[in-house]
């Protein structure tokens with residue numbers, strides 16, 4: 454199956470929005486830019502917030518965890534089951550389908566919903582990577598208030614809101630060819646959007 458920017462999705466969709474088999478570069482930049490900024494600021498906020506070897510250790514562990522779950526674990530475990538893995542010349546919102554094709558064996562579409570099954574499923578790990586810095590910075594501010602850490606906390610909160618209210622519904626999931634079987638699109642009511 455060949456893919457082009459803005460090409461309509463395979464037949465199982467009843468969506469009204471245009472479904473991309475190749476997302477525009479601008480969407481990839483928004484998605485990956487907001488994701489990496491969230492992780493980097495989150496790690497910096499933890500390090501500055503605790504301002505000790507504990508802060509450096511927890512901040513470094515958080516940075517490794519967040520980037521690995523997104524850019525290593527996702528293409529190895531989630532992407533092989535996604536429709537973008539199988540569509541020729543496709544490009545998903547993260548671009549990770551291209552990496553996945555090089556490093557992982559093709560999976561099965563029927564296993565794609567498993568990304569949201571179980572306590573340690575990738576969906577929960579992905580959400581944890583977004584929320585951990587918020588949960589870490591709030592006690593740090595209570596213990597040792599500083600305006601730079603407060604500013605980082607507010608920016609990370611804004612990035613989280615931006616992800617849930619702009620990136621997912623307007624840039625990513627609404628145009629996704631996997632939304633008919635994706636638990637996240639279902640949870641946000643975007644399957645038929």
Ligand code: SF4
Pocket residue numbers: 546625626627629630631632635636637638
């Ligand atoms: S619907 Fe959204 S969360 Fe699900 S695969 Fe597509 S872009 Fe990712």
